Amino acid sequence: MRLLFITSNRLGDAVLSTSVLRHYVETYPGIKVTVACGPVAAPIFEAVPGLERIIEMPKQKRGGHWWKLWKSVAFRWWDIIVDLRGSATAYVLPGWKRVVLKGNDDSVHRVEQLARLIGVDPAPEPFVWIGPEHERRAAKILPTDERPLLVVGPSANWIGKTWRPERFAETIARLRAVGGALEDAHVLLVGAPNEREASEPVIASIPENRRTEIFGSEHLLTVMACLRRADLYVGNDSGLMHMAAASGNPTIGLFGPSRDEHYRPYAKWGRAVRTDWSYDKIIENRSSPLSKEILMDTLPVDKVVSAAETLLRDYRIEEKHHG
Structure with a gap:
């Protein structure tokens, strides 16, 4: 089982998004994970269980970073595609389940909004994995x-x-x-x-x-x-x-x-x-x-x-x- 997890450029939002990643990692033991995010946030995902790859997405003119991402992942089947940046990318990739955040809900905390997106209650707390080193x-x-x-x-x-x-x-x-x-x-x-x-x-x-x-x-x-x-x-x-x-x-x-x-x-x-x-x-x-x-x-x-x-x-x- 493979997960493509597209998350934020910003460190704080990326940390909050680990609540979603934690849910999938704990729900599907052995799941293979590819993370796409900004360069600043990328290091916090390096010890994620089952990590196959981190794709850094520095912003480029005319949305070039999305084109780069598509080329990197378009020729693989994804069991789950999670896009927390609300792009169209999730809809043009080969996959089974798509979860796309389409905007902020200002009535709740961001973590609670993410939990609603994936249908989980109570919301999982964010978690950052580390290695022995x-x-x-x-x-x-x-x-x-x-x-x-x-x-x-x-x-x-x-x-x-x-x-x-x-x-x-x-x-x-x-x-x-x-x-x-x-x-x-x-x-x-x-x-x-x-x-x-x-x-x-x-x-x-x-x-x-x-x-x-x-x-x-x-x-x-x-x-x-x-x-x-x-x-x-x-x-x-x-x-x-x-x-x-x-x-x-x-x-x-x-x-x-x-x-x-x-x-x-x-x-x-x-x-x-x-x-x-x-x-x-x-x-x-x-x-x-x-x-x-x-x-x-x-x-x-x-x-x-x-x-x-x-x-x-x-x-x-x-x-x-x-x-």
């Missing part, structure tokens, strides 16, 4: 002692949804303080290569022997392996936030000029903490649609720290109960 690398990067691990994503692909560095620094300091929820935690800072400079004030606020940083310097599945070791993730709305939620560990996503009802961390221990202003109010009050201003200033540090403390407390109570 990524586990080994994570073990080498991170400390081997018993200190808690706090992972922080202080950047994003748009400055508007980026919380100010000094607020991240204060939040980290309060969580790590004596008597804090993650006393003396080691801090892993993560982001894209081009986001490190903006994150410098956060990095500098943490003692050198209490921090590790990964800004594009490691494979995304190594980052995933590190996230699975985390006690808590705190970060802006980003692909890394969705990866953290998919780890199953406590995850706090910070929201302002993006809709948490559609993109909150979709996991049992995922929580969205949004600005005191609504999405609509933020958008109405920005200086212009092209502005390069931070739009997260109505999110106070106290709100984030309190949410983190509550989440960790609830998580630990349940862990103790089941442990």
Whole structure:
């Protein structure tokens, strides 16, 4: 049985789409999988069970990337074709079952919309598979002692949804303080290569022997392996936030000029903490649609720290109960 899985260019949407891929992999053991996606998202699929091929689809003029994809897959029979980009491709390929996402349903979270598309209830949570080599690398990067691990994503692909560095620094300091929820935690800072400079004030606020940083310097599945070791993730709305939620560990996503009802961390221990202003109010009050201003200033540090403390407390109570 073969599955062609066409998914997003963007990391965050690709991570959310793993909820669908997980359903097919778990429902049809041994299924052979081909994934077509953008280059940024491609690494997260490298350890998918039954993976035959990843086809990277960098955008080309006049839809050339779709023509390239068609040539790559048109001469094979597909038992299932899933197209989450709503193209016509699924209808012009030889196959048995076709599942095509034709647009967003703004009444539900994106994961719940995907679950409805494939007729599954409750919605499967996103899941990112990793290999033993990524586990080994994570073990080498991170400390081997018993200190808690706090992972922080202080950047994003748009400055508007980026919380100010000094607020991240204060939040980290309060969580790590004596008597804090993650006393003396080691801090892993993560982001894209081009986001490190903006994150410098956060990095500098943490003692050198209490921090590790990964800004594009490691494979995304190594980052995933590190996230699975985390006690808590705190970060802006980003692909890394969705990866953290998919780890199953406590995850706090910070929201302002993006809709948490559609993109909150979709996991049992995922929580969205949004600005005191609504999405609509933020958008109405920005200086212009092209502005390069931070739009997260109505999110106070106290709100984030309190949410983190509550989440960790609830998580630990349940862990103790089941442990």
